[in-house]
């Protein structure tokens with residue numbers, strides 16, 4: 084990138100910088116003179132001429148303004164690009180959005196807006212420019228759209244160089260002039276705006292060359308392509324849409340969940356984030372050192388169960404979001420062992436990459452190049468880890484990567500390939516100076532051993548910060564007791580007793596307090612104190628107590644079968660899916676309110692968010708996993724797998740049929756299909772995806788093989804419903820999962836036959 088410098092004598096010069104090594108700079112946004120020859124060209128700057136041209140005025144203006152803002156460098160499109168070189172022009176067109184986005188300041192020079200009073204009687208100059216501002220030619224040109232949207236800071240100046248305001252203070256006027264909503268002006272990711280809405284912003288705008296109308300949208304749609312002047316506007320737009328569709332498909336296949344939604348959901352499931360309870364970490368010296376030092380780019384927060392690590396990381400993500408410059412990237416993944424979409428090393432990388440490319444679309448080609456070759460198998464086959472680490476490393480080494488912050492919560496909940504992930508973090512975190520990491524884990528020796536090898540880490544051990552954690556727990560108790568008192572109308576003595584009891588027994592652990600408060604939330608004041616005394620202070624004892632209460636209730640059988648299913652599924656299931664696996668009392672089927680009430684009987688262990696059932700905390704699931712083998716009245720995991728497998732086949736056999744969505748038109752494009760309001764697949768989605776996994780996990784190898792041999796239930800299902808099942812998978816956008824399932828069944832059969840032959844031969 085070439086940048087201009089303006090010296091004390093009013094001379095300008097150009098310096099070239101490598102990508103990744105570009106100093107802070109200001110950038111000019113303006114409209115070109117009707118007569119191009121009035122603009123100063125690259126050749127003129129190089130030869131020290133052009134200073135008498137009309138176009139030099141705005142270059143001088145930009146240089147002077149940049150100097151006032153302590154920015155020694157600035158960029159102007161008329162003269163910083165050598166347009167005679169085709170390759171350079173093409174590169175510049177594809178880089179322009181990023182150059183505007185990365186500029187420290189963007190100055191809009193409005194040559195048709197004057198602050199001079201028209202009549203001596205005019206009271207304020209404001210009135211003279213407000214109208215001409217809204218009608219300025221600048222709002223009618225194509226390229227100025229990205230110049231308005233990309234930079235974080237845009238200042239508007241009049242013909243006389245007088246500052247009129249910025250894109251925040253003039254938000255309403257800009258909105259009226261452009262129809263662009265304030266959320267897009269404030270630097271939010273443009274991918275959240277529908278393609279038609281983004282197109283609406285350019286519709287009335289004009290460009291000198293017709294193709295530029297399409298080329299000026301490259302950054303706004305996050306794609307790159309070679310400009311081909313002369314191809315015509317229709318062809319240019321066709322190519323733009325092709326590129327855009329390819330990118331969207333790649334992003335859709337990369338995305339398993341949106342980590343932003345996971346974060347919101349986790350916070351809600353855990354009862355909402357209390358800022359006062361995580362603030363201490365932001366103010367801690369360990370955190371400050373990590374933010375500022377070049378030598379501590381990996382912050383590793385470690386502590387025992389329930390110490391509040393996940394909520395600390397949610398808080399850190401929020402604080403970074405607020406305080407970082409708009410151009411910085413923040414990407415995170417919150418691992419959850421209970422959810423197969425976010426509990427593997429590969430899914431962690433997919434989540435991180437997804438958020439990075441969503442925020443900086445110019446990074447998409449790192450993914451797209453491999454994706455174009457391999458298709459969606461790139462993300463799900465045996466070599467996925469190798470492919471993803473390659474993509475991730477090349478993103479981190481991209482010279483155009485903005486400052487980047489990566490957060491991974493709960494490494495201990497990454498159940499698949501954790502050692503590879505730890506090794507990758509340990510090696511990568513010291514390589515890229517512009518990337519900082521925050522990770523959290525429990526105090527597991529295997530994690531300690533691997534992360535200890537990271538060169539530039541900063542360790543924050545919660546047990547060594549016991550005073551800060553205890554103070555935060557005390558604040559948390561106060562907040563929770565305030566809410567309880569208000570909701571359940573506590574008398575002041577009740578309030579004090581509850582607060583005192585919690586403070587005495589919390590032992591520096593948030594989780595215990597959270598669970599007790601949840602238990603108290605459904606009791607009125609007079610009952611709360613009684614119940615409080617019967618709740619043991621250790622976590623496992625508390626869970627046992629809650630389980631005992633469930634076992635003693637009249638619905639114990641139903642509750643245990645719900646807990647058994649919730650503990651055994653590979654991904655949280657919805658209330659509608661649960662109905663397929665558990666015998667519900669008569670009259671309950673399909674009644675959401677009734678189902679929610681039934682699940683509510685297990686509410687010490689489970690919560691419902693957006694119709695999906697989650698454990699209140701991973702430790703609650705761990706507890707059931709530990710207790711089940713010891714307690715004959717609980718459940719046998721093998722039996723639960725068997726039950727889910729059998730009932731999945733039943734549910735699918737009853738639901739799946741030819742043209743289940745009644746589309747009537749073979750060959751309908753998947754992207755155009757809206758599921759019906761009463762979606763017949765809603766209750767069998769999980770079954771379609773996981774029936775075979777439950778079969779494989781439920782029995783000894785020999786029994787399992789019987790289930791896929793002639794006349795078995797699986798065999799009969801596949802014989803009768805195979806095509807309907809494939810149709811359902813395609814409607815669920817999961818055909819590749821179907822291929823994996825068939826592979827697994829095939830493998831099993833081959834291994835079984837080999838075993839049989841070996842036995843016969845021996």
Ligand SMILES: Nc1ncnc2c1ncn2[C@@H]1O[C@H](COP(=O)(O)OP(=O)(O)OP(=O)(O)O)[C@@H](O)[C@H]1O
Pocket residue numbers: 353354355356357358360361386387388389390391392393394395398493524525559593594597699700701702
């Ligand atoms: N800042 C906070 N705001 C609101 N609730 C909090 C906060 N910190 C902790 N909690 C409560 O404490 C519980 C435990 O916290 P969290 O899940 O963050 O612990 P953890 O250290 O990640 O546990 P684990 O290692 O078992 O996953 C949460 O479910 C939540 O109810």
